[in-house]
Amino acid sequence: MSATAWAWFVLLFPLLGSVxxxxxxxxxxxxxxxxxxxxxxALAFVCGVxxxxxxxxxxxxxxxxxxxxxxxxxxxxxxxxLGIFVDPLSVYMVVVVTAVSALIHLYSFGYMASDEGYHRxxxxxxxxxxxxxxxVLAGNFVLLIVGWAFVxxxxxxxxxxxxxxxxATAAGMEAFVINVVxxxxxxxxxxxxxxxxxTFEYEEVFAKAxxxxxxxxxxxxAICLLLLLGAIAKSAxxxxxxxxxxxxxxxxPVSALIHAATMVTAGxxxxxxxxxxxxxxxxxxDIAAFIGLATLLVAASIALVVTDLKRAIAYSxxxxxxxxxxxxxxxxxxxxxxxxxxxxxxxxxxxxxAGSIIAAMANDQNIDRMSGxxxxxxxxxxxxxxxxxxxxxxxxxxxxxxxxxxxxxxSARGGMYLxxxxxxxxxxxxxxxxxxxxxxxxxxxxxxREAQELMxxxxxxxxxxxxxxxxxxxxxxxxxxxxEHHIAEQSASMRVAMAVLALGALFAGFVQIPGVDNVxxxxxxxxxxxxxxxxxxxxxxASWLGLAIGAAVSLSGIGIAYWLYxxxxxxxxxxxxxxxxxxxxxxxxxxxxxxxxxxxxxPALAIGRFANQTFERFVVxxxxxxxxxxxxxxGGLVRLVQSGFVRSYALLLVAGxxxxxxxxxxxxx
Amino acid sequence: MExxxxxxxxxxxxxxxxGVVAMRNPFFGVLSLIVHLFSLAVLFLLLTSAxxxxxxxxxxxxxxxxxxxxVVAYVGGGTESAWEPIPxxxxxxxxxxxxxFIELSIAVLASSLLALGTDGPDVxxxxxxxxxxxxxxxxxxxxxxxxxxxxxxxxxxxxxxxAGHLREGERS
Amino acid sequence: xxxxxxxxxxxxxxxxxxxxxxxxxxxxVILLCLELMLNAGNLALVAFSRMVGNQDGQVxxxxxxxxxxxxxxxxxxLIVAIFRRRLPLDVDELRELRG
Numbered sequence: 001m002s003a004t005a006w007a008w009f010v011l012l013f014p015l016l017g018s019v020x021x022x023x024x025x026x027x028x029x030x031x032x033x034x035x036x037x038x039x040x041x042a043l044a045f046v047c048g049v050x051x052x053x054x055x056x057x058x059x060x061x062x063x064x065x066x067x068x069x070x071x072x073x074x075x076x077x078x079x080x081x082l083g084i085f086v087d088p089l090s091v092y093m094v095v096v097v098t099a100v101s102a103l104i105h106l107y108s109f110g111y112m113a114s115d116e117g118y119h120r121x122x123x124x125x126x127x128x129x130x131x132x133x134x135x136v137l138a139g140n141f142v143l144l145i146v147g148w149a150f151v152x153x154x155x156x157x158x159x160x161x162x163x164x165x166x167x168a169t170a171a172g173m174e175a176f177v178i179n180v181v182x183x184x185x186x187x188x189x190x191x192x193x194x195x196x197x198x199t200f201e202y203e204e205v206f207a208k209a210x211x212x213x214x215x216x217x218x219x220x221x222a223i224c225l226l227l228l229l230g231a232i233a234k235s236a237x238x239x240x241x242x243x244x245x246x247x248x249x250x251x252x253p254v255s256a257l258i259h260a261a262t263m264v265t266a267g268x269x270x271x272x273x274x275x276x277x278x279x280x281x282x283x284x285x286d287i288a289a290f291i292g293l294a295t296l297l298v299a300a301s302i303a304l305v306v307t308d309l310k311r312a313i314a315y316s317x318x319x320x321x322x323x324x325x326x327x328x329x330x331x332x333x334x335x336x337x338x339x340x341x342x343x344x345x346x347x348x349x350x351x352x353x354a355g356s357i358i359a360a361m362a363n364d365q366n367i368d369r370m371s372g373x374x375x376x377x378x379x380x381x382x383x384x385x386x387x388x389x390x391x392x393x394x395x396x397x398x399x400x401x402x403x404x405x406x407x408x409x410x411s412a413r414g415g416m417y418l419x420x421x422x423x424x425x426x427x428x429x430x431x432x433x434x435x436x437x438x439x440x441x442x443x444x445x446x447x448x449r450e451a452q453e454l455m456x457x458x459x460x461x462x463x464x465x466x467x468x469x470x471x472x473x474x475x476x477x478x479x480x481x482x483x484e485h486h487i488a489e490q491s492a493s494m495r496v497a498m499a500v501l502a503l504g505a506l507f508a509g510f511v512q513i514p515g516v517d518n519v520x521x522x523x524x525x526x527x528x529x530x531x532x533x534x535x536x537x538x539x540x541x542a543s544w545l546g547l548a549i550g551a552a553v554s555l556s557g558i559g560i561a562y563w564l565y566x567x568x569x570x571x572x573x574x575x576x577x578x579x580x581x582x583x584x585x586x587x588x589x590x591x592x593x594x595x596x597x598x599x600x601x602x603p604a605l606a607i608g609r610f611a612n613q614t615f616e617r618f619v620v621x622x623x624x625x626x627x628x629x630x631x632x633x634x635g636g637l638v639r640l641v642q643s644g645f646v647r648s649y650a651l652l653l654v655a656g657x658x659x660x661x662x663x664x665x666x667x668x669x
Numbered sequence: 670m671e672x673x674x675x676x677x678x679x680x681x682x683x684x685x686x687x688g689v690v691a692m693r694n695p696f697f698g699v700l701s702l703i704v705h706l707f708s709l710a711v712l713f714l715l716l717t718s719a720x721x722x723x724x725x726x727x728x729x730x731x732x733x734x735x736x737x738x739x740v741v742a743y744v745g746g747g748t749e750s751a752w753e754p755i756p757x758x759x760x761x762x763x764x765x766x767x768x769x770f771i772e773l774s775i776a777v778l779a780s781s782l783l784a785l786g787t788d789g790p791d792v793x794x795x796x797x798x799x800x801x802x803x804x805x806x807x808x809x810x811x812x813x814x815x816x817x818x819x820x821x822x823x824x825x826x827x828x829x830x831x832a833g834h835l836r837e838g839e840r841s
Numbered sequence: 842x843x844x845x846x847x848x849x850x851x852x853x854x855x856x857x858x859x860x861x862x863x864x865x866x867x868x869x870v871i872l873l874c875l876e877l878m879l880n881a882g883n884l885a886l887v888a889f890s891r892m893v894g895n896q897d898g899q900v901x902x903x904x905x906x907x908x909x910x911x912x913x914x915x916x917x918x919l920i921v922a923i924f925r926r927r928l929p930l931d932v933d934e935l936r937e938l939r940g
Contacts, residue, residue, distance in 0.1 A: 744930060
């Protein structure tokens with residue numbers, strides 16, 4: 001079968017899985033829903049690989065196909081098709097998304113086993129994968145927007161999965177509203193593209209763009225900035241990033257899938273896909289790169305002080321996506337996308353391991369209370385360490401090769417872009433520090449109470465169910481997490497998923513060793529061949545120099561963390577006291593939440609209050625009741641004639657007759 | 670001769686009419702109306718309508734006015750209060766009356782019916798006789814004649830009903 | 842006499858009758874003024890009949906007389922009914938039909 005046929009099947013299976021589970025949830029036994037969901041994504045992965053193989057069987061230049069199911073709208077110059085676009089970029093994304101999603105489904109099979117909303121979870125999760133694949137495979141901007149919106153909805157549904165928790169529903173709404181702001185940008189960009197180029201289809205748009213637009217013309221810059229707005233919102237970059245840490249209210253598999261591996265990478269994919277437009281608007285591309293750099297540094301600084309385990313990993317995600325933004329904006333397309341893949345592996349793995357530890361802590365997420373799990377939960381600790389090494393770019397892990405490739409490209413491009421290299425390495429230092437801060441706090445040391453209980457009894461600690469953020473008491477019925485907590489050591493499905501990801505996190509980098517092989521780069525080359533930036537290659541020597549610097553940075557970061565948290569554990573407390581102001585600034589997340597409250601939330605509420613109290617009461621009500629009052633008074637006036645006096649009626653009669661007679665006399669004369 | 674009679678009858682009719690309107694006591698009003706009706710009968714005779722004149726005297730002045738006399742005797746001649754509750758009525762009513770008269774007069778005097786300015790055509794001897802009226806009633810105007818009879822019946826029944834026995838609780 | 846004189850006299854009597862209805866408050870007197878108006882109409886009918894030269898107008902006048910008689914009967918019956926229920930015989934006092 002052709003690659004496009006396989007691609008249609010890729011879309012079909014997750015949708016089918018979601019619908020089957022949603023419709024048959026009463027009839028399906030509990031674990032069957034999980035099995036159906038996981039199988040659906042596994043089948044999608046198989047079809048994705050088959051599409052990849054089919055694509056590889058063609059010439060490198062001919063590997064782009066558009067295929068459409070039917071014309072959605074064909075009127076007055078508007079031609080929208082329900083069509084997909086299969087080329088190396090989309091197939092790459094499909095394979096990465098389905099692989100990681102399948103493993104996370106497998107993990108959830110065990111992790112969510114005692115949750116009352118098991119069926120709903122898998123239905124939503126399958127729907128999310130379908131939406132993400134639709135986004136990635138879309139062949140025109142309209143279908144892209146459809147997939148984009150579906151993904152936003154799936155994220156909302158899954159963040160507020162435990163819907164009886166007010167913190168979760170508030171976080172879901174926050175994520176959705178901020179994503180809508182990005183959606184506005186995306187829709188406006190699509191409209192502008194149609195207005196300037198007359199079409200929505202990818203192939204036509206990217207072919208026509210260089211002919212219609214001149215470099216840095218304001219229209220193409222506006223289009224790129226609007227696309228950037230959408231990308232920023234979806235990928236949680238500054239300033240639309242505040243939703244991502246709050247999105248950790250969702251279950252851990254959700255955090256792993258949506259907010260680490262797939263949905264937040266949609267912005268990166270968008271910029272990579274529309275690189276032809278960004279090439280024509282270098283200003284916008286530079287703005288994107290600087291936003292990525294700023295996010296990278298701000299998020300890393302906040303991750304140094306956060307005490308909630310999942311939020312720390314969330315800020316790490318934000319920071320790593322900053323790297324990817326830098327990559328695809330300055331022209332290192334292959335490097336940025338390679339980092340996307342490796343990041344998907346090790347970040348999902350970190351979330352899975354974190355989920356296991358949080359389960360052992362009876363849903364407590366505060367790292368200040370965790371310690372000593374290294375001895376008790378060996379498998380979880382090993383996989384967590386693997387993920388952390390990859391994140392910190394320890395030599396020869398996957399993160400090592402992918403992150404440093406971006407910085408090497410930036411230095412090869414030279415000029416202003418050296419700043420990306422320098423600050424990128426600084427960010428890598430911070431990354432290593434905060435990553436191993438988590439490792440050295442949780443794993444070594446004297447076992448905490450829950451770890452001790454697990455070691456002694458072999459049972460996971462059970463406590464009164466509480467909201468980890470606010471501490472209020474909950475129950476374990478539907479809408480809240482289930483009564484049992486599953487750790488990897490006690491669940492085979494969780495172990496299999498984490499093991500596969502650990503292998504990927506450690507060894508996936510070997511496909512992109514500079515000077516030796518360039519698997520991903522070569523595969524993605526035809527897509528980006530039209531960009532002048534893809535012609536810039538760092539030399540092998542420069543790449544290895546960069547790798548050496550990166551290794552040094554990573555090892556020193558791990559060393560600093562070791563010194564701060566193992567050798568001299570009292571030092572962090574002292575630093576916190578000495579630099580209390582800085583610490584407060586960082587732990588309040590640079591006061592972004594307060595800024596948005598003042599700039600956006602309060603004006604919106606004030607407008608609402610004005611509308612309700614003033615406009616509604618005086619203008620609208622005034623018009624409506626005013627009309628009614630006018631009619632009533634007019635009626636009152638007319639009623640005065642009905643006096644009840646027969647003689648006045650007779651007077652009116654005679655007067656009328658006299659008037660009529662006068663009229664006729666006058667008209668006949 | 671004819672003119673003198675006309676003016677006498679006209680004065681009588683007008684006097685009677687003004688008397689009806691102006692007299693406080695309704696009994697005197699009834700008497701004024703009788704005078705008026707007789708004057709009208711004379712005017713009918715001047716217009717060679719013998720039968721109508723006779724019917725006027727017999728039916729109108731005879732039966733209808735007798736009815737009025739009975740009722741006024743029963744009801745009594747109560748005088749009306751002087752105060753006018755409807756503002757402007759005492760002013761507007763005469764004005765409207767005058768306006769009405771002027772308009773109608775203009776309509777008559779300025780009309781294009783030239784025959785109004787004459788005495789009318791010469792008529793044969795039996796014009797206005799009972800025989801002629803009778804012929805018309807039974808031939809050309811049979812239906813109005815019968816309808817009028819039914820109307821009289823209805824009126825009689827209505828009168829009986831209206832002025833009949835009072836039911837319980839109606840004496841206020 | 843010209844027919845005009847009769848018709849103008851008829852309109853004068855009509856106007857006087859109309860004024861009377863508007864001014865007087867006793868129902869009996871109002872009915873009497875109504876009679877005035879009807880008779881004015883009769884006079885006009887007979888005058889025109891004389892002008893035209895046939896007797897249709899006179900027959901019409903007789904029918905008018907019949908109708909006037911019926912109306913008087915019903916009106917006086919109403920007045921008797923009012924009187925027997927001891928309501929004031931004043932048209933301005935009887936005004937419950939109002940808005």
